[in-house]
Amino acid sequence: MHDVMAGHVERGEVPGLVTLVSSRGEIHVDAIGRVAFDGPLMARDTIFRITSMTKPVTAAAAMILVEEGKLQLDDPVDRWLPELADRKVLRRLGAPIFDTVPAKRAITLRDLLTFRCGHGMIPVFPDRYPIQRAIAEAGFAPGPVFPSFPPDELMRRYGTLPLVFQPGERWLYNAGSEILSVLIARVAGVTFGEFLRDRIFAPLRMTDTAFFVSRDKQHRFATAYGRHHATRQLTVFDLPDQGRFSSSPVFENGAAGLVSTAEDFNAFAQMMLNGGTLGNERILSRPSVELMTKNHISADEKRESQLFLGATRGWGFGMSVFRGMNERDDAQGRFGWDGGYGTSWYSDPRSQLTGILLTQRLMDSPQPPRTITDFWNSVNQLVAN
Incomplete structure (x- = not known):
């Protein structure tokens, strides 16, 4: 070796x-x-x-809160992350970002941990979908430079975006762990x-x-x-x-x-x-x-x-x-x-x-x-x- x-x-x-x-x-x-x-x-x-x-360290931190009874895997996270409440979902991947339907259910902690929350990276290069441009404009474009917004501003920006897929429907990379950072801090109070x-x-x-x-x-x-x-x-x-x-x-x-x-x-x-x-x-x-x-x-x-x-x-x-x-x-x-x-x-x-x-x-x-x-x-x- x-x-x-x-x-x-x-x-x-x-x-x-x-x-x-x-x-x-x-x-x-x-x-x-x-x-x-x-x-x-x-x-x-x-x-x-x-x-x-x-990302694995963040997941471990979330599970500590689950073991303490402060979070439940399948409960909605809306209480702690109101920016993610009442989500709209793209009608299809290539749709304009205003062409949406209501989310069938709320986002849960399990969705964030398994990267099935509806937010995340769409690995199609170069960008071809309107949602990719919207994600980039919100400050979440894929690349080696990561978001540097204060936590509340980060969540406000996620709240402006429709979900790409219904909660629990598809695996999309990365966003779940970013959102968990804010959730854990809000629940823990530090x-x-x-x-x-x-x-x-x-x-x-x-x-x-x-x-x-x-x-x-x-x-x-x-x-x-x-x-x-x-x-x-x-x-x-x-x-x-x-x-x-x-x-x-x-x-x-x-x-x-x-x-x-x-x-x-x-x-x-x-x-x-x-x-x-x-x-x-x-x-x-x-x-x-x-x-x-x-x-x-x-x-x-x-x-x-x-x-x-x-x-x-x-x-x-x-x-x-x-x-x-x-x-x-x-x-x-x-x-x-x-x-x-x-x-x-x-x-x-x-x-x-x-x-x-x-x-x-x-x-x-x-x-x-x-x-x-x-x-x-x-x-x-x-x-x-």
């Missing part, structure tokens, strides 16, 4: 990376390359923008970041996981790069000391906002593998973890979003779950998710194995880059052996 992954650094595809493989108490961490092309050496405690690997810190990060000793990197830690924060569309050269996208993650954000984004390290995130992964516990700390009950890590969607419900899940993966709560179709048998049940800035995490309950890859090169498409596929090919060899 080291030789394969070091090849990506040597060819200049990424400035550096960190891999972590954990199995039954043994942890192997490999730091290769540099935190920036002209920066210091990569280290096992280098901090990365984990983007969509935030900021979303405070809730995550107190209920997940502090108990699991995830000391470097947050919504921004404080000044005293920025020397450990990797520079993010993206490929310039014209020159095809890698250029700086986000700097550690003056970028989007260098100060407290106006919106603590539960879809893509966290920074973390390999060992911090492994603590979360091990908690999930252990059925909600790590050491003496219990974050969730085993039934909650089982609910989060089983597939909840049908092939028909994800048909507009095959670009993200393909044929082999379904969706649990805030993360994908391998279903085993056209996939190696031993991958069935594996759960986790990737991040659009070049990160990946999956845990395998049957082998009790976790793999985490952290880079800071933005993905060029929803399809995983070679760094991620090579990493998982190497991990799969460990499972096979």
Whole structure:
């Protein structure tokens, strides 16, 4: 694995990376390359923008509130999110945004967790539908720059949009986790970041996981790069000391906002593998973890979003779950998710194995880059052996 992954650094595809493989108490961490092309050496405690690997953490936070009886999976969220009450739904995907029908029912917490709330990304490029233009004008266009509105303004903007599909009808990526950020904060009565810190990060000793990197830690924060569309050269996208993650954000984004390290995130992964516990700390009950890590969607419900899940993966709560179709048998049940800035995490309950890859090169498409596929090919060899 080291030789394969070091090849990506040597060819200049990424400035550096960190891999972590954990199995039954043994942890192997490999730091290769540099935190920036002209920066210091990569280290096992280098901090990365984990983007969509935030989504499973947000789902876990929601399930804490369910266990406390403050939320119910199938109750309407209108009480806490009045902006989503009395929704209108597009008559068809290509309809003008004013051509709507009433929603058949209210949006529930389960809809948000399973990404079937009616809001979300339509993976058709370039844009061809009126609703795609309306989503972009509202500030929710797909891309590497995430919404930065205060929570109430974010919900006001969602409230101006019709639902693309009826609640519970189709899987659409991303929006569910953004909306959950606001729901959790309103129900808990604290900021979303405070809730995550107190209920997940502090108990699991995830000391470097947050919504921004404080000044005293920025020397450990990797520079993010993206490929310039014209020159095809890698250029700086986000700097550690003056970028989007260098100060407290106006919106603590539960879809893509966290920074973390390999060992911090492994603590979360091990908690999930252990059925909600790590050491003496219990974050969730085993039934909650089982609910989060089983597939909840049908092939028909994800048909507009095959670009993200393909044929082999379904969706649990805030993360994908391998279903085993056209996939190696031993991958069935594996759960986790990737991040659009070049990160990946999956845990395998049957082998009790976790793999985490952290880079800071933005993905060029929803399809995983070679760094991620090579990493998982190497991990799969460990499972096979």
